[in-house]
Amino acid sequence: MVLGGLFLALLTLLWAARLLNQAWSRSYRVEVEQRALALRLRTSLDSLSQGVAVFGPDRRLTNWNECFRVLLDLPKAMVRLGTAYSAFVEHTAEAGRPALESEDQIRAASGDARGIVVYERVRGDEHHLELRRTPMPVGGFVLTVSNMTKRAQAEGVLREAQKMQAIGQLTGGIAHDFNNLLQVILGNLEFVRAKLTGDDRMQQRIERAAWAAQRGAALTGQLLAFARKQPLAPAAIDLAATMPDLMPLLRRTLGEHIEVRYVESAGLWPAMADPAQLESAVLNLALNARDAMPGGGRLTIELANKVIDHEYARHHAEVTPGDYTMVAVSDTGHGMTREVAARVFEPFFTTKLDGKGTGLGLAMVFGFVKQSGGHVKIYSEPGEGTTVKLYLPRAVGSAAAPVRTGTPVELPRGSATILIVEDEAAVREIACAILTDLGYRVLEAADGEEGLRVFGGNAPAIDLLLTDVVLPGRIRGRELSERILALRPEVKVVFMSGYTENSIVHHGRLDDGVRLISKPFRRDQLAVQVAAALGVPAQAAPATAENVIELLPRRGA
Structure with a gap:
């Protein structure tokens, strides 16, 4: 009995040990699984x-x-x-x-x-x-x-695009008609001024009226620039060759109380931009810098090669990584707060006193650089000054030699036959009067259909077509030129418009081979453009600061 009890107790202990071992094994497996699960959760979380x-x-x-x-x-x-x-x-x-x-x-x-x-x-x-x-x-x-930074940036880009679209539609809608009105005013004033001699007082009044018309045209142009709707003629620019030529003009414009410095890096890349618009942008920045230094100071223009990497582009909207040529304009003026600097490129935003600025100068610079595929960055500290950096895309290939033209000493004349197609009767009349006064034979039409009929009756004699881009009816200016060139390829074409449309401008750039004169144009501008299209040379005076439109007319002018 005793042995039987011992044997039974031993079996019981063995069975209990086995159960404990199984329980421990299960517990161990569960613990391992829980650890693995925790590790997976931790890995997933991280x-x-x-x-x-x-x-x-x-x-x-x-x-x-x-x-x-x-x-x-x-x-x-x-x-x-x-x-x-x-x-x-x-x-x-x-x-x-x-x-x-x-x-x-x-x-x-x-x-x-x-x-x-x-x-x-x-x-x-x-x-x-x-x-x-x-x-x-x-x-x-x-x-x-x-x-959510990327989403916020995308929303910012979308808002900017919607703002550009709205301003572009608004500006484009008024620019054509407004510039036609300015063309009539400016054209008639210049025509009268050329005929009126001996009355200095009347000449002065005409000068002031012409200045006002040009100022109105400049404001419209700045709005178009901000909306990225201005026609650009980009070319490879050797800034090392062109920018030094601008320094004497800046020194005369800014005054003796502003010291102008120029800094250039070796091996500068050519930039792809519209030369005239770039010069205008630099002048605008310089004039803003002058206003920030009423007691005098230093203006520094610096040129350098810059590479924008993906990290920088990721944190800035509408920026493409790549090679850029930088133009930096710095001043030692009163500077700006962070809040003001964030709004300086908004149209009509200005910190100047009433009547001292339109708030469109920096907006024009911003729109021009963006339309050129570049980037603008502003750095400013109150009491320390401001630096505006323009990043222009690097041009592929070598840059052409800079060509500077000024107002001709004597306006080029000719005897060619010109067909003028313009729907605004007053604009057509002043264009006809200017070209007739320069010796040309002029034919005119009010729309594309009439233009084709007039050309059909005078095809052998017509040497040049001067047509508005936006014409009423089925035939627009571009289609009219294509039909005429199909009949007589040797006919030269010059477009004129107060607001260019996509027929001759694509992605903000003029199509290759297109000649465009923007309204309102001056008498000498029309004369030079027509002569250039016909291959008539014009003797020009040295270039001046005539493309800088002052805020107020000069005293005694």
Whole structure:
């Protein structure tokens, strides 16, 4: 019996040991599985591009990933198990940090266990964050932080595009008619001035009226430039050869109280831009710099090669990585605050006194550079000065030699036959009068259909077609020129318009071989453009600062 009891006890112990071993094995497997699961969850959490943090019912940190710390710019020592949520609130309340909800706000919303709270914050480095607080059924909550910077940038680009479209439609709608009116005013004033001699007082009044008309045309042009609707004729520019020629003009324009310095880097790349518009942009920046230094100062123009990398382009809207030629204009003026600098490129925004500026100069510069495929960056500190950097795309190939033209000493004349097609009778009349006065034989038509009929009756005699781009009816200016050239390829063509449309301008650039004179044009501009198209040379005087339109006419002019 005793042996039987011992044997039974031994069997029982062996069976119990086996059960314990099985239980331990199961427990070990479960523990291994839980560890693997925890590792997978930790890996998954750390792989998220969002920051995630879990706070228990006592609002203390229980789980988190690295992205949570990075996005909220938290010190590593703070992000540890058991850190109170209030510590994060206090830390992020500092200036330049994305402030979290306060504990009072969380308590106020704790009645709704299903209530998800979403809010946005902007870090001091302009990173846009979206924070989402999701309550847990057992108490506590999950805080998710998402980096929305790219979305904010995309929305900014979309808003900018919509603004450009709206301004472009508005400007284009009024530019054609407004410039036609200015053309009639300016053309008749110049025609009368050329005939009126001996009356200096009357000449002075005509000069002032002509200045006002040119100023109106400049304002329309600046609006078109900001809306990126101006026609550009980009070419490879050797800035090392052209920019030094601009220095004497700048010194005369800015005055003796402004010191002008020029700095150039060796091996400068050619830039792809419209030479005339680039010169106008630099002059606009220089004039703004002069106004920022009423007591005198220093203006520095610097040229250098720059490479914009993907990292920089990623943080700036409408910027393409690549090689650029930089033109930097710096002054030692009063500078600007960050808020003012953020708005300087907006049309009609100005900090100058009433009557001292239109707020379109920098907007024109911005639109021109963007339309050229470049980038503009402004740096300014109150009391320290301002630097505006223009990044122009690097041109492929060598740059052509700069050609500067001024007002001819004597306007070129001719005897060729010119067909003028213009729907505005007053504009057509003044163009006919100017060209007739220069010796040309002139035929005229009011639209494309009439232009074809007039050409059909005088085809052998017509040497040049001067047509508006925007014509009423089925036949526009471009189609009219194509039909005439199909009949007589040797006929020269000059387009005129107060607002160019896509028929001769694509992607903001004039089509190759297109000659365009923008309304309102002066008598000498029309004479030179027609003579150039016909191959008649014109003797020109040295170029001057006539393309700088002053804010007020000169005294005694």
